[in-house]
Amino acid sequence: MDRCNETQEKIAAGLALSAGEQRHAAECPSCVAVAASYSLLDATLETFAPAVPHGFADRVMALVGSEAVAFEGREPARDARKVEGAAGRVVRWFERRPIQLVVAHAAALCAVFNVGWFLMRVFVADVALGGTP
């Protein structure tokens, strides 16, 4: 009876049986019934797996391809992480999208201001001579 309990416990838990237990499970009517019911359970569970659709990996790779820019864009950031100390922190700080936008806008404003200032110095005589208009 102990043998039956041990064997059936293992079958129930889905654990591998030793050679002796396999022999017992094949001969004992009670264990045969338990093993059969669990085999039925396993076989029925198999039917729950949806088939992998044809071309699934290709579709995933197509999506990955469209993601590639984002993924590859992260590579410099990963490299930057290796830069130790303050320099690394500054590099990472400047890699942030909002920071880059602010810096770009500030640079554009400076450029417009400089062009305007240059034109004023050329065309407005008082300014060019250092006087106040």
Add this chain to the structure above:
Amino acid sequence: MDDEFLVRQSLGGNREAFRLLVLRYQRPLFRFLGLLGFAQDGAEDVAQQTFLRVYRSLASFDPQQAKFSTWLFTIAKRLAANERQRAHHQREQPVETLPDSEVSPAAPDPALAAERTRRLAAAIGALPEALRSTFFLSQVKELTLDEVAAVEGCALGTVKSRIHRARQQLRAALVEEES
């Protein structure tokens, strides 16, 4: 080629290496999602999201902390839970969505096989969430029980006990009604 090598290759820009990872894990992932109750379309959506999430996060994968399979199924489990939560009213039931040809092909009587599948689906639906998730992960052949424990965030003993209880309950649902 082991998973870690393929991950390193993918990080280096070799997309064929990532494709190999997809091919390696697509079947176990669909199996896991199917057991969780996702039918074909739902399983495909979640599987696709899982691989995309994995790709986006490859740089943060740390092989010292977990095996790739453990990491992938942790992501899949989380995405599946989100998806089920999002659409719990329209949750797909495997019995209703399985094509007739896929119902227990080994069974001699298709009607009996369909009835078994229906009963098993009902029993699966009645399992507590923790038992269901642990049991289904254990059904994925690519994961050892230690890895299932890592995904579930519980002890190995708890995993064994959950598997035992889940199998007992499901078997009882199949056998009792037939006898």
